[in-house]
Amino acid sequence: MTILITGARGTIARSLIRQLVAAGHEVRAATRSPAPLAGLAHLPSGVDVTRVDFSAPATFASVLDGVRAVFLYAERDGLGEFLRHARTAGVEHAVLLSAASADASSADPLASMHGKAEEEVAASDLAWTFLRPGGFATNTLQWAGTIRSHGTVRDPFPDARSAPVHEADIASVALHALTGPGHRGAVHLLTGPEVLTRRRQAELIGEVVGRTVAFEIQDLDEHRRDLARWGPPEIAEALVRNAAEAVHAPVPVSPAVEQITGHPARTFATWATDHAADFAG
Ligand SMILES: NC(=O)c1ccc[n+]([C@@H]2O[C@H](COP(=O)([O-])OP(=O)(O)OC[C@H]3O[C@@H](n4cnc5c(N)ncnc54)[C@H](OP(=O)(O)O)[C@@H]3O)[C@@H](O)[C@H]2O)c1
Numbered sequence: 001m002t003i004l005i006t007g008a009r010g011t012i013a014r015s016l017i018r019q020l021v022a023a024g025h026e027v028r029a030a031t032r033s034p035a036p037l038a039g040l041a042h043l044p045s046g047v048d049v050t051r052v053d054f055s056a057p058a059t060f061a062s063v064l065d066g067v068r069a070v071f072l073y074a075e076r077d078g079l080g081e082f083l084r085h086a087r088t089a090g091v092e093h094a095v096l097l098s099a100a101s102a103d104a105s106s107a108d109p110l111a112s113m114h115g116k117a118e119e120e121v122a123a124s125d126l127a128w129t130f131l132r133p134g135g136f137a138t139n140t141l142q143w144a145g146t147i148r149s150h151g152t153v154r155d156p157f158p159d160a161r162s163a164p165v166h167e168a169d170i171a172s173v174a175l176h177a178l179t180g181p182g183h184r185g186a187v188h189l190l191t192g193p194e195v196l197t198r199r200r201q202a203e204l205i206g207e208v209v210g211r212t213v214a215f216e217i218q219d220l221d222e223h224r225r226d227l228a229r230w231g232p233p234e235i236a237e238a239l240v241r242n243a244a245e246a247v248h249a250p251v252p253v254s255p256a257v258e259q260i261t262g263h264p265a266r267t268f269a270t271w272a273t274d275h276a277a278d279f280a281g
Contacts, residue, residue: 002066003178004091006030006052007073008043011138012097015171016071017043025179030063054078057085064089069178072096074117083124093127093184095177097170100134100189100252101242108241109234127184129177133170134191134251135162137271140201141278142226147202148281151211154218158199160246163191166266166274169257176260189254193265201268208272209279 003020007013008029020027021044029043030052043049052063055078070091072079083094096117101108104115114132121128143153170190177183196204199215206213218226220240227236257265272279 001068002026002028004028004030004063004067004070006071007075008049009033010073011167012170012174013071013073014042015168016174017047019168019171019175020178021047023175023179028063028067052082054082057081060085061089064091067091069093069095071174071178072117072121074098074114076113076117076120079117079120080124083121083126087125091126093129093178094121094124095129095131095174095183096121097174098130098132100132100191102130102132108238110238110242129183129185130187131170131173131177132187132189133165134189134254135164135246136170137164137166137192137268138275139164140198140205140272141275143202143205144278147205147209147213147279151206151281152214152216153198153202154216154222155198156218156220156223156240157243157247158215158217159197160243161195161197161251162246163193163195163251163253164201164268164271165190165192165257166271168274169261169265172261172263173257188256188260189252190256191252191254191265192271193253193257193267195251195253196268204269205272205279208269208276 003025005013005017008031017027017029027047029047029049032053050063052059064086072094098118099114101111102114102118103111104119106112118130146152146154173190202213202215224236227239
């Protein structure tokens with residue numbers, strides 16, 4: 001059985017491909033941009049890499065040949081058409097990377113984007129599993145440049161809290177959902193094992209790389225300009241609103257990573273150690 005991993009340049013997709021190959025599964029990696037394999041340099045050798053673009057149905061046929069399960073990002077453009085082709089080609093199960101906030105009726109563009117992607121997958125006649133992670137540990141990579149150059153983090157929300165989840169744990173849950181029994185129709189809330197403020201995450205990165213990391217309160221407009229790289233202004237605004245709410249809102253810590261994978265969810269200190277090279281200047 002071939003497992004198709006779409007969005008193969010993504011951080012979670014790459015971890016998932018490595019874990020599936022190590023476990024002996026047959027994997028096909030699909031990306032919008034296989035040539036010149038940008039971002040795919042760290043895939044295990046021998047992985048079948050191919051092009052799929054959800055807005056170009058001509059790219060679907062060869063990619064779906066022999067596939068029984070597929071991993072998807074919540075990329076909605078063309079998703080419905082891709083799912084129809086997948087069903088016709090004999091795909092049985094889709095595992096969707098959604099988000100803890102997923103809610104198709106929400107006014108928040110991120111919550112609504114993930115909720116609508118879930119609705120589309122649920123309407124597809126494929127069996128499905130929804131992975132709903134909270135905040136990613138990788139979000140702190142946006143601090144890497146200033147930590148390397150000045151030993152500082154600039155952010156308006158030092159007290160915003162999350163339970164940052166390691167990409168390898170999300171990928172590990174995805175592996176179990178794609179290859180094991182009991183995940184069809186399941187919704188898995190995924191978090192790291194501990195609730196940490198942004199200030200504490202910065203301190204932990206400093207401890208791992210062996211330097212003091214100062215936390216500077218960034219001006220909100222400057223922060224909005226920094227967030228522009230993630231998408232249109234309404235996305236930046238949603239990220240600001242979510243961070244402001246995360247100062248006081250309760251943060252659930254989910255046992256799902258350990259329950260599903262059999263190992264405790266990786267701590268943020270472990271994540272920072274795994275990514276120390278990104279922060280060392
Ligand atoms: N950040 C959070 O806290 C958070 C929380 C909950 C849910 N999520 C979900 O998780 C997703 C992010 O997952 P991730 O970290 O694995 O994704 P990522 O590394 O940001 O990659 C996402 C997608 O972007 C494309 N991509 C990757 N590198 C690229 C590059 N250099 N140039 C152009 N396109 C590139 C890839 O698709 P192709 O290979 O097809 O180009 C990939 O599927 C979010 O989009 C959201 O849906 C995030």
